[in-house]
Each structure stands twice: as C-alpha cells, then as structure tokens.
Amino acid sequence: xxxxxxxxxxxxxxxxxxxxxxxxxxxxxxxxxxxxxxxxxxxxxxxxxxxxxxxxxxxxxxxxxxxxxxxxxxxxxxxxxxxxxxxxxxxxxxxxxxxxxxxxxxxxxxxxxxxxxxxxxxxxxxxxxxxxxxxxxxxxxxxxxxxxxxxxxxxxxxxxxxxxxxxxxx
Amino acid sequence: xxxxxxxxxxxxxxxxxxxxxxxxxxxxxxxxxxxxxxxxxxxxxxxxxxxxxxxxxxxxxxxxxxxxxxxxxxxxx
Ligand code: FES
Numbered sequence: 339x340x341x342x343x344x345x346x347x348x349x350x351x352x353x354x355x356x357x358x359x360x361x362x363x364x365x366x367x368x369x370x371x372x373x374x375x376x377x378x379x380x381x382x383x384x385x386x387x388x389x390x391x392x393x394x395x396x397x398x399x400x401x402x403x404x405x406x407x408x409x410x411x412x413x414x415x416x417x418x419x420x421x422x423x424x425x426x427x428x429x430x431x432x433x434x435x436x437x438x439x440x441x442x443x444x445x446x447x448x449x450x451x452x453x454x455x456x457x458x459x460x461x462x463x464x465x466x467x468x469x470x471x472x473x474x475x476x477x478x479x480x481x482x483x484x485x486x487x488x489x490x491x492x493x494x495x496x497x498x499x500x501x502x503x504x505x506x507x508x
Numbered sequence: 509x510x511x512x513x514x515x516x517x518x519x520x521x522x523x524x525x526x527x528x529x530x531x532x533x534x535x536x537x538x539x540x541x542x543x544x545x546x547x548x549x550x551x552x553x554x555x556x557x558x559x560x561x562x563x564x565x566x567x568x569x570x571x572x573x574x575x576x577x578x579x580x581x582x583x584x585x
Contacts, residue, residue, distance in 0.1 A: 377570040380537040384563035391553035483550045504551035
C-alpha cells in the first residue's frame with residue numbers, strides 16, 4: 339500500500355511552502371490565474387456591448403413644438419426637454435433666421451453645457467470642453483464625441499423638434 | 509533539495525515570461541474594451557462585433573499561456 343509521495347503532499351504544504359522559490363512560484367501562479375480571470379471579465383464586457391448593440395432598436399422620436407420663433411431674440415437661448423421629459427436640450431437663435439438645438443448633456447461627464455455669446459460656441463463649465471455652435475462638434479477639451487443635435491423644422495411661428503441626430507452631417 | 513530549487517527557479521523564469529505576455533495582452537484588452545465602449549456610446553454599433561472577436565482571441569491567448577504553465581508544472585511533477 340505504498341502511494342506516490344507527490345500525490346500525498348497536502349495542499350497546505352504547497353500553498354504555504356517553506357521553500358523560497360516555491361513560495362514565489364505559487365504566488366506568481368496565482369497572480370497569473372487572477373490575470374487570466376480578469377481577461378475573461380474584459381471579454382465578458384465586450385460580449386455585453388455586442389449584446390446591447392444587437393438588441394438596440396432605433397428610437398422613435400416624437401414631433402414636438404419646442405419654441406415660438408418670436409420668443410427668442412438673436413443670440414438668445416431657450417431650454418426645453420426633448421425627446422423625453424428628462425432630456426434637457428438647449429436651443430440657440432444664431433441669426434435672424436437660423437436656429438440650432440443640442441442636447442444639454444456634455445458628452446464627457448454629463449455636465450450641463452451653456453451657450454457663450456462672446457465666443458459663439460457651446461461651453462461646458464466642468465472641464466472646459468467647447469463645442470461648435472454650427473454642428474456640435476468638439477472644439478477643445480476632454481469630450482471626444484459631439485453633442486447630439488436636435489433636428490428642427492420651422493412651421494409657421496413655431497419651431498418643431500423632429501428627431502435627434504448623434505453625429506454631425508457630412 | 510538543490511534539484512528541487514533549480515527546477516523551481518526554472519519554473520519561475522517560465523512563469524515570469526508568461527506573466528509578462530499576459531500583462532501585454534491584458535493591456536491591449538483594456539484599451540480595446542474602452543475603445544469599443546466609447547464608439548458604442550457614440551452610436552457606432554458596427555465596432556462591437558470585431559471588438560468582441562479580438563477580445564475573445566486575447567482572452568484565449570491568456571488562457572493558453574495559463575494552461576501552458578499549469579501543464580509544464582504537472583509534467584515536471
Ligand atoms: S463634463 Fe463637460 S467637459 Fe467634462
């Protein structure tokens with residue numbers, strides 16, 4: 339009834355080795371295992387993004403009157419909610435007959451952006467992210483994505499929001 | 509005892525090499541995950557599939573390296 343001494347070695351002796359090389363070896367092997375599991379976690383993250391992108395449905399936007407033409411002076415601003423009641427947007431009258439509207443949520447860390455009339459651009463007070471008033475693209479600062487644009491249409495005395503546009507055209 | 513220690517130091521060299529490689533793969537994977545998430549949030553959903561495939565390959569690389577270590581250990585008893 340002789341058994342192999344390697345097989346009989348209890349786990350604790352392997353995990354709490356008295357040999358220095360053994361000890362280093364075991365802790366590094368465990369670190370390697372941990373790193374491999376971290377890699378699995380990253381992979382799971384990518385799978386989650388993939389599943390989200392497969393389940394994504396193009397949202398349907400309501401058609402909604404957001405302002406009256408006469409109520410905003412040139413260079414003036416109006417805040418409104420679109421497409422949902424929680425989605426704050428900013429409307430700017432840039433010229434006599436030109437209006438632009440964007441989501442007011444900064445694409446960096448969601449601070450509320452505002453229109454700077456002196457610089458004619460949209461600015462974020464949190465980390466000095468600046469966006470172009472023309473198309474919402476990033477001019478400076480930490481944001482990497484443009485501001486989502488609200489597509490407007492003028493119907494008589496009213497400005498109507500039709501849909502959201504994530505990227506500037508062109 | 510001498511033999512045991514030299515064998516262990518050989519293993520240590522091996523595991524250090526594998527660990528360095530895993531670190532490199534993991535760094536690329538972290539970058540890939542953040543880049544895929546950023547493009548996804550920007551409304552570009554076409555990057556999700558290639559991102560997941562490459563991430564899977566990187567994970568496979570890590571798993572193969574880990575397996576290599578455990579196998580080598582088992583082989584040497
Ligand atoms: S939250 Fe707007 S720049 Fe950081």
